[in-house]
Amino acid sequence: MTGRIIKVARGSFHVETASGVVVCRTRGNLRLAETSPCAGDFVTISQTEADTIIEKILPRRNFIPRPPAANIDLLLFVVSVCEPRPNTAVLDTMTVLAQLAEVPVAIALTKCDLAMPEPWKNIYRRAGFPVYCLCRTDSNKTDDLVALRNELHDRTVLLAGNSGAGKSTLLNRILPELGQETAEISHKLGRGKHTTRQTAFFRTDNMLLGDSPGFSSLDLAQQGVKRQELAEGFREFTPYFGQCRFQDCTHLREPGCTVRKAAEAGEIPLERYENYVRFYKALPM
Numbered sequence: 001m002t003g004r005i006i007k008v009a010r011g012s013f014h015v016e017t018a019s020g021v022v023v024c025r026t027r028g029n030l031r032l033a034e035t036s037p038c039a040g041d042f043v044t045i046s047q048t049e050a051d052t053i054i055e056k057i058l059p060r061r062n063f064i065p066r067p068p069a070a071n072i073d074l075l076l077f078v079v080s081v082c083e084p085r086p087n088t089a090v091l092d093t094m095t096v097l098a099q100l101a102e103v104p105v106a107i108a109l110t111k112c113d114l115a116m117p118e119p120w121k122n123i124y125r126r127a128g129f130p131v132y133c134l135c136r137t138d139s140n141k142t143d144d145l146v147a148l149r150n151e152l153h154d155r156t157v158l159l160a161g162n163s164g165a166g167k168s169t170l171l172n173r174i175l176p177e178l179g180q181e182t183a184e185i186s187h188k189l190g191r192g193k194h195t196t197r198q199t200a201f202f203r204t205d206n207m208l209l210g211d212s213p214g215f216s217s218l219d220l221a222q223q224g225v226k227r228q229e230l231a232e233g234f235r236e237f238t239p240y241f242g243q244c245r246f247q248d249c250t251h252l253r254e255p256g257c258t259v260r261k262a263a264e265a266g267e268i269p270l271e272r273y274e275n276y277v278r279f280y281k282a283l284p285m
């Protein structure tokens with residue numbers, strides 16, 4: 001029998017199959033193998049009298065390491081414009097990893113009732129991402145929420161972002177019957193309380209929507225990103241590839257670099273270019 005992992009909880013896997021959701025274990029050897037099963041994986045399972053066991057992970061279309069998920073059509077980064085404020089270094093790290101993994105990204109800016117979303121909206125729209133400005137008190141007919149629903153249609157979508165950004169709140173607005181737990185952020189620490197503990201997908205007639213635990217930091221070097229491939233992680237740089245004076249241009253200080261020129265001219269958002277430079281220098285030679 002085949003199915004799809006929709007939830008991973010303390011070593012057990014909830015697998016959606018044609019005959020409903022079954023809870024499975026893995027054999028020790030599969031867990032120790034290089035790829036351990038994650039949310040979104042298609043798997044084959046076998047049933048014995050005592051147990052249901054994941055036998056095999058079917059080939060993945062894509063994979064993102066944090067939160068671990070496979071076969072995703074869209075990664076929706078949930079970023080609050082206030083409490084906590086956006087951290088573009090974290091966000092750009094995530095967009096680079098998604099781009100290198102060939103997972104499309106959209107951005108939901110939440111808490112637009114607390115601060116103006118425009119600065120962030122401008123950066124990420126210009127970088128080529130769909131950006132939605134949301135606020136939990138808006139009516140459900142708000143243009144951006146309607147547009148976001150359309151974007152989610154017929155897809156497997158994972159919501160990801162810092163703890164307290166409002167992922168579960170947004171999910172509850174899209175699927176009101178869900179009742180995902182949410183919590184006030186800690187004002188003392190200025191961040192969320194890691195309310196959501198596991199990645200879980202929820203099915204509605206036409207989409208699979210996933211909530212995930214908040215993360216705080218992520219490291220490109222640790223994820224094995226190489227200096228030479230970093231530029232490919234910035235989607236808005238690609239039109240300039242092959243146009244710099246030097247073929248092996250690093251886009252840092254070389255003369256005749258079209259990427260840097262585009263950033264200085266405002267064709268590439270300067271904030272994104274600056275993060276590129278920062279990330280490049282932080283990666284090992």
Ligand SMILES: Nc1nc2c(ncn2[C@@H]2O[C@H](COP(=O)(O)OP(=O)(O)OP(=O)(O)O)[C@@H](O)[C@H]2O)c(=O)[nH]1
Nearest residue numbers: 111136164166167168169182183184194195196214
């Ligand atoms: N003012 C305001 N508060 C919001 C908005 N969206 C979410 N919040 C609040 O932000 C807090 C955190 O929201 P959650 O949905 O729990 O955040 P989360 O991203 O799921 O957090 P973790 O599960 O810890 O990763 C809650 O108190 C929400 O009510 C919004 O649009 N405006």
Ligand SMILES: [Mg+2]
Nearest residue numbers: 167168195196
């Ligand atoms: Mg949550």
Ligand SMILES: [Zn+2]
Nearest residue numbers: 244249251257
């Ligand atoms: Zn260059």
